[in-house]
Amino acid sequence: MKTLKLLFLLSCLTLASRAQKIIRSNVDLNEQTIVKDSTGKILPYNYWKEQLASGNYSVRQTITHVKDGRTNKVKKDTTAFVLTWLDEAGRKRLAEYKKSFASQQSETAQEQQATTSNTVLKAEEPYRYVPTRLPRTSEGFVNGEPMEPFKESTIDGKKIDIKALKGKIVVLNFWFINCPACRDEMPELNKVVAEYSADPNIIFVGLSLDKRWEIKDFLKKMPFDFQHIADARYYGDKYKVNLYPTTVVIDKEGIIRFNSVGSDNTGYWIKKTIEDIKAQNM
Known part of the structure; x- marks a missing residue:
């Protein structure tokens, strides 16, 4: 006992x-x-x-x-x-x-609930975070310079031709699966994609170092709502991408308007750049 x-x-x-x-x-x-x-x-x-x-x-x-x-x-x-x-x-x-x-x-x-059942609660003000500094830029891209075009197919067989996309805003993200900073920013980038989902003139393209089947398996577990190009190490070397993630925003004239490395408030800067481009074209 x-x-x-x-x-x-x-x-x-x-x-x-x-x-x-x-x-x-x-x-x-x-x-x-x-x-x-x-x-x-x-x-x-x-x-x-x-x-x-x-x-x-x-x-x-x-x-x-x-x-x-x-x-x-x-x-x-x-x-x-x-x-x-x-x-x-x-x-x-x-x-x-x-x-x-x-x-x-x-x-x-x-x-x-019993305590506050008879109390009128005010809706909480939405939080708006404004970064106090610009993110670090990439060595391979220069804002204000034309983007050297490329043609490639996505993992779903869709053709991506940067030259043919003139007249649209294009967001590029260089990433790979085992990159912690890349995964950290994916939820933030997904929100930006969702916000512009009804606008056909804004295109989001991911260039990954990984194989097509690896990306497809990864996306089942961790959504990343860009169109993805697999085996993109060639383009990473071509554009001198040495740090991941690297993000680039190209305006309707094919000019680089924003680029950054790392996951330092990338979603905020992508949205700001898109809105600046749209405002200038009104």
Whole structure:
């Protein structure tokens, strides 16, 4: 009997410990929490909160190594976190954790609803983030210079001819599957594509280093709503693309109006450049 009681107590302690870790990951994160991307840039609260809610991202505490004589201790920073893209297994674990605590969250929501049922709530103002600096530009592209054209087929067999697309705005994104920064910016780029989905004069083309079948498999797990050209290393070399992702916006006259490397607010700058081009053509 004593043995059974002891085993039962140990099980309860184990579950409590696991529950505490899961709950802490939800409770401790707030507007004052510092969350960075993989490059070390601090992200706005509304942005990383939205990425966590999507279920495709998680956060991990930053880890520092502290040297003390002959030892090299590992220390976790409890005030700073890094936004991390989850693979399929990670998303599955996260979904299981959320399901485990659904009943607790439901009870809390019911209590809050009872408290605010007779209160008129104002709609929250949409968050608008305006970058304070321009992103880094690519060595292979010069804003204001003509884009050297190319012809190629997408993974779905559609012909892309930059010269024939004169009169349209073209957005190019050089990327590859195992590029963390490329994956980080995909949700942001998808929003831009969705915003201009009804405009046939804006074309979004991705040039990937990966094989056609690899891209198709990847897109089933991680949507990236550009038209994609596979085996594009030739074009990366042709245009001297040394860093990924690299993004280029070409205006209706075939002139490069914007280019950048990295995932530094790329969606914002693409949209701004498109709107500037459209305004000048009105």
